[in-house]
Amino acid sequence: QQPVQSPQAVILREGEDAVINCSSSKALYSVHWYRQKHGEAPIFLMILLKGGEQKGHDKISASFNEKKQQSSLYLTASQLSYSGTYFCGTEIIQGAQKLVFGQGTRLTINP
Amino acid sequence: DVKVTQSSRYLVKRTGEKVFLECVQDMDHENMFWYRQDPGLGLRLIYFSYDVKMKEKGDIPEGYSVSREKKERFSLILESASTNQTSMYLCASSLSGAGSRPQHFGDGTRLSIL
Structure with missing residues (x-):
């Protein structure tokens, strides 16, 4: 069963912050985050493995609440280059290497 | 950097045709995947x-088959293409x-079945 991402779309001005949520109905081993620009391949952002773990990558960070079976991606002081569609991918079984992706969140950053 | 190459960016085929989508990776990865991407x-x-030669069904395998004869190459096969298989394949x-x-x-690969 696919995880649910929210919001489905968000429009920001450059410099504003955004939060993208990913909720699963199943217990999770890991959560992956990817970004896809129009016409391009999805690119890997980060993996979160442990409950409560937080990771950061430049001004993009994420948290993983194992008990709530959800992850959030935080984009602070957004830049034009952050525009794209963000996908979370959830791994239910440890070591399975298979991901179930959410439906995506389209992020538009305007100058 | 890892390079994953799909043989065609755009492909147009007719209903009932057998369609092959090819994928090659250059980093000796054990796992390979085929996804379908549709809006929403x-x-x-x-x-x-x-x-090699090992495969597992994903969430939507109906109408598709795969082949992995070499580690670097993974092929997706549409046995008899139908219009509802028009989609982006990753x-x-x-x-x-x-x-x-x-x-x-x-x-x-953006595949259109006419």
Whole structure:
């Protein structure tokens, strides 16, 4: 069963912050985050493995609440280059290497 | 850097044709994946291969088959193409082993079935 991402779309001005949520109905081993620009391949952002773990990558960070079976991606002081569609991918079984992706969140950053 | 190459960016085929989509990766990854991407539905796994000649069905395998004769190459086959298989197809690869590994994607093949 696919995880649910929210919001489905968000429009920001450059410099504003955004939060993208990913909720699963199943217990999770890991959560992956990817970004896809129009016409391009999805690119890997980060993996979160442990409950409560937080990771950061430049001004993009994420948290993983194992008990709530959800992850959030935080984009602070957004830049034009952050525009794209963000996908979370959830791994239910440890070591399975298979991901179930959410439906995506389209992020538009305007100058 | 990992390079995942899909043989065609755009492909137009007719209903009932047998269609082959090819994917090659250059980093000796054990795992390879085929996804279908449709608006509002995200990426859905069609098939997964964890080794040469080994495969597992994903979430939407109906109407598709796969072949992995060599480690670097993973082919998706539409046995008899239908219009509802018009979509963007993405191939990905990843390392195997302990822990969760990032997936590396190709640029995709936009397939139109007329």
